[in-house]
Structures are given as C-alpha cells and as structure tokens.
Amino acid sequence: MKIDVNGSPREIDAANLAAALEQLGWGEARVATALNGRFVPVSARPGTPLSTGDRLEVLAAMQGG
Template sequence: MKITVNGESRDIAATTLDAALAELGYGEARVATAVNEGFVPSAARPGTTLSEGDRVEILAPRQGG
C-alpha cells in the first residue's frame, strides 16, 4: 500500500504501525510516531492499522547542545 512517511511516498506491505516501523528499518529504535497528525504512543502501535494514503511521521530524539 502507498503511504507517506516523513513527507516521502513509500510502498509498504505492513498493515500496522509497528510492522511498518520494522519494515522501514526502525526496528526497536526509540522514536515518536504520528499517523495523520495524531500522536501514537508506542504501546498503541501494534493496534494502529494503516490505510492507503495515511501520513506517518517518525521522529527520532536528538541530543546535543
């Protein structure tokens, strides 16, 4: 299915957010996620179903100063 990830169109086979993260190479990385501009906590990712055209944002924490 086609979704948009961080502004880029992507084709994925995954149907849930946690599976999409694994497919996209994020695996066990600690990231923040949103689907269609709504925050999705990590505990809710396995139950968050993705649909054609969804917009997913994946943000990794940054360190520095």
C-alpha cells in the same frame, strides 16, 4: 500500499504501525510516531492499522547542544 513517511511516498506491505516501523528500519529505535497528525504511543502501535494514503511522521530525539 502507498503511504507518506516524513513527507516522502513509500510503498509498504505492513498492516499496522508496529510492522511498518520494523519494515522501514525503525523497529528497535526509540522514536515518536504520529499517524495522520495524531500521536500514537508505543503501546498502541501494534493495534493501529494503516491504510493507503496515510501520513506517518517518525521523530527521533537528537543529542547535542
């Protein structure tokens, strides 16, 4: 299915948010996620289904000053 990831179109075959993060290379990363503008906590990712056209934002904390 096609979804937007951080503003870029991507083709994935994951059925839920946790699987999508794994497929996209963020499986072990400590990131914040929003699906269609709504925050999704880590505990809810496996139960959050994806649909064609969804907009996924993945944010990682940055260190430095």
